[in-house]
Amino acid sequence: MSEEEAKTKVIILTSNYRIRGQIHLQAGARVTDFMIDSKNFVAVTHVEIWGHDGRLIMSSPFINVSRDHIEIITPDSAPQPAAALQVTPNRALPSNVT
Numbered sequence: 001m002s003e004e005e006a007k008t009k010v011i012i013l014t015s016n017y018r019i020r021g022q023i024h025l026q027a028g029a030r031v032t033d034f035m036i037d038s039k040n041f042v043a044v045t046h047v048e049i050w051g052h053d054g055r056l057i058m059s060s061p062f063i064n065v066s067r068d069h070i071e072i073i074t075p076d077s078a079p080q081p082a083a084a085l086q087v088t089p090n091r092a093l094p095s096n097v098t
Helices: 031-037
Strands: 005-013 017-026 041-051 056-066 072-075
Touching: 005 041, 017 031, 017 056, 031 072
Parallel strands: none
Antiparallel strands: 005 017, 005 072, 017 041, 041 056
């Protein structure tokens, strides 16, 4: 990692997994900029991979995530309970989500 890069904690949702880890952004860049510039795979470090059932599947110092399988990527600004991050098809969002 160069001095001009910063580690940013993110949550990545795919159809099968919830991935918590860090991406390396250029100074001043947004996650959106990072995704626009990314190629076929996104490098993620300090990774935890969770099933949508809340079960920890694995931890790894590094993984590549296929960009085509990313449905949602968001900065991980605060700890969230596992139930709040589960994705269930055809489920309405909780009333406190805007």
